[in-house]
Amino acid sequence: MAEEIIVKGQLKLYGWRRALWFAGIVLVCFFFVFPIFWLVLTALRPESEVFYVHRGTHFTLDNFIRAFDAPQFKEAMFNSAVLATLGTLLSIGITLQSGYMLGRFRGKLRNAWFGLIYIMRTIPYITWGLPLYAMTQFLGIYDTYWGVLGPHLAVHVAFFSLVMKGFFENITASSEEAALVDGCSYWGVYFRIAVPQVLPGIFALSLICWLWTWNELLFAMLLTSADTPLLTVTIVQFVNEIGMEWNLMAGSAIIALIPAILITLFGQKYITKGLYM
Amino acid sequence: MENELSVEQELESGRRKALAAKHRFMWGLVIPALLALIVFEIYPVIQAAWTSLHKVTIFDPGRPFVGLQNYIRLFTDSHFFNTVIPNTFIFTIAGLAIETVLGISVALLLNRSFRGESIVTTLLLFPMMVAPSIAAILFAWMFNSQFGIVGVALEALGLPVISWLSGRWTAMLVIIISDVWLWTPWFAILLLAALKVQPPSPVEAAKIDGANAWQVFWHVTLPYLSPVLTICMLIRTIDLFRQFDQTWVITTGGPARSSEFFSMYAYKEVFEYTNYGSGNAAALMGAMVMLIFGLIMYRTFARLTGGAKKAA
Numbered sequence: 001m002a003e004e005i006i007v008k009g010q011l012k013l014y015g016w017r018r019a020l021w022f023a024g025i026v027l028v029c030f031f032f033v034f035p036i037f038w039l040v041l042t043a044l045r046p047e048s049e050v051f052y053v054h055r056g057t058h059f060t061l062d063n064f065i066r067a068f069d070a071p072q073f074k075e076a077m078f079n080s081a082v083l084a085t086l087g088t089l090l091s092i093g094i095t096l097q098s099g100y101m102l103g104r105f106r107g108k109l110r111n112a113w114f115g116l117i118y119i120m121r122t123i124p125y126i127t128w129g130l131p132l133y134a135m136t137q138f139l140g141i142y143d144t145y146w147g148v149l150g151p152h153l154a155v156h157v158a159f160f161s162l163v164m165k166g167f168f169e170n171i172t173a174s175s176e177e178a179a180l181v182d183g184c185s186y187w188g189v190y191f192r193i194a195v196p197q198v199l200p201g202i203f204a205l206s207l208i209c210w211l212w213t214w215n216e217l218l219f220a221m222l223l224t225s226a227d228t229p230l231l232t233v234t235i236v237q238f239v240n241e242i243g244m245e246w247n248l249m250a251g252s253a254i255i256a257l258i259p260a261i262l263i264t265l266f267g268q269k270y271i272t273k274g275l276y277m
Numbered sequence: 278m279e280n281e282l283s284v285e286q287e288l289e290s291g292r293r294k295a296l297a298a299k300h301r302f303m304w305g306l307v308i309p310a311l312l313a314l315i316v317f318e319i320y321p322v323i324q325a326a327w328t329s330l331h332k333v334t335i336f337d338p339g340r341p342f343v344g345l346q347n348y349i350r351l352f353t354d355s356h357f358f359n360t361v362i363p364n365t366f367i368f369t370i371a372g373l374a375i376e377t378v379l380g381i382s383v384a385l386l387l388n389r390s391f392r393g394e395s396i397v398t399t400l401l402l403f404p405m406m407v408a409p410s411i412a413a414i415l416f417a418w419m420f421n422s423q424f425g426i427v428g429v430a431l432e433a434l435g436l437p438v439i440s441w442l443s444g445r446w447t448a449m450l451v452i453i454i455s456d457v458w459l460w461t462p463w464f465a466i467l468l469l470a471a472l473k474v475q476p477p478s479p480v481e482a483a484k485i486d487g488a489n490a491w492q493v494f495w496h497v498t499l500p501y502l503s504p505v506l507t508i509c510m511l512i513r514t515i516d517l518f519r520q521f522d523q524t525w526v527i528t529t530g531g532p533a534r535s536s537e538f539f540s541m542y543a544y545k546e547v548f549e550y551t552n553y554g555s556g557n558a559a560a561l562m563g564a565m566v567m568l569i570f571g572l573i574m575y576r577t578f579a580r581l582t583g584g585a586k587k588a589a
Contacts, residue, residue: 054429097310239526253415
């Protein structure tokens with residue numbers, strides 16, 4: 001495997017090429033960082049200066065406090081956190097099993113399951129979101145955690161099963177086979193030998209799964225209302241209601257970004273593993 | 278002789294038992310996931326298909342069967358045909374093209390060790406974690422026609438100030454830029470991961486043969502990246518096609534419904550105009566387009582998932 005490791009710095013750059021490369025890096029950083037920087041700056045401006053963000057001289061933390069005190073904001077944050085946590089715990093369990101089946105077995109059943117997941121992955125949210133509105137009302141779970149949780153589970157099964165499959169394919173099956181020969185049951189092998197080996201991957205995917213549920217807008221819009229407000233919907237409604245108060249918008253947006261910031265800073269080592277959606 | 282036969286029979290029945298146990302286990306593994314899919318995705322899709330073939334109104338509980346009437350109405354609706362369909366495809370293709378090219382460029386740019394490498398990677402990782410709806414707010418604000426920083430910057434450069442969100446194409450452009458911001462890093466990071474484990478020998482051999490940087494990229498690096506790239510592009514196509522969040526926040530489909538994509542059209546048909554039939558028909562048409570696209574790509578995808586993941 002030695003030759004697979006690329007020799008670091010093999011393409012050393014000098015002179016104008018180096019300058020060009022450096023300019024490229026700066027440009028990339030600027031494009032991806034500037035919008036966030038701008039959001040933070042807007043959030044720190046008092047209302048009187050929000051239309052002249054680039055020229056203002058005053059800073060304030062009022063916007064965060066006001067956003068936090070806005071009607072339903074805290075409730076929405078709490079609901080989104082509960083939903084994301086419940087969704088992650090349930091999905092990771094069922095998706096891991098589905099990924100194990102895809103990664104470890106061969107045959108018709110496995111191929112049929114792969115095909116089904118693949119097809120489900122291609123179907124746009126809106127196609128099943130519209131009927132879910134009536135369906136959750138019929139079942140009496142409209143505007144509750146359970147009503148939004150269900151479709152999220154389906155999304156996670158379709159999106160993450162294939163990622164989980166990759167995790168299992170990347171570890172060798174020999175110890176599982178040995179345990180089977182020694183008389184261990186399939187479930188025993190799964191829980192005691194296979195799962196512990198992919199824990200880092202599971203952790204990465206849990207972070208992404210949590211953030212996805214927290215970030216999601218369409219199902220939240222379709223399936224919740226006043227009783228179970230969710231954060232993204234609440235903030236988007238802000239845009240329509242308060243319209244011009246961009247300082248407040250920015251403040252609430254930044255509060256909603258806190259989990260993303262924390263996960264990027266502290267979980268980045270793991271996340272890249274789980275990015276195959 | 279009798280003994281031997283019974284041993285064989287015993288072996289056979291044992292094998293059958295083992296196979297049955299294996300199948301039970303396989304079913305046990307998928308049943309929870311299968312239930313979630315059936316209840317919350319498959320059944321609603323069937324429901325949507327049913328609605329699209331019936332005349333459904335709030336007032337009439339009869340819901341008569343109308344065949345393809347809703348679909349015919351959809352295709353005779355000039356708004357859907359002349360605006361929504363082209364918008365959806367233009368957005369998907371433009372978004373995919375820009376994200377792919379930029380993603381490859383960024384990955385190549387970062388494919389060397391330098392001081393601050395990990396800081397740059399962290400910065401890149403961040404947009405992926407941002408909710409599309411929040412990113413949309415960000416870009417709506419930056420491209421605000423009166424006070425947005427983009428307008429301010431253009432004005433400072435002596436360029437004309439554009440009111441971005443009051444024209445179809447400029448509004449679409451803002452939506453595309455927001456999507457590029459959100460998803461280019463995803464391309465870049467996955468491609469970079471693949472580049473980091475690229476075997477150096479073919480590259481060196483090509484250089485010894487006198488290939489220039491562009492030729493090396495085109496004939497060695499790009500073919501090497503193509504499995505990862507294909508999967509990324511496939512996944513992005515599906516997700517670009519159904520994009521809803523950014524349009525909803527940035528333009529709500531405006532001005533005058535000119536920046537609507539099919540998801541938004543279906544949503545509005547149902548929730549604003551209470552045209553349940555044609556809304557569901559539109560949603561189903563979108564699903565069918567993606568299904569056909571998915572089926573065409575199926576072999577590629579199935580062939581690539583094994584190998585490419587190991588590379589990343």
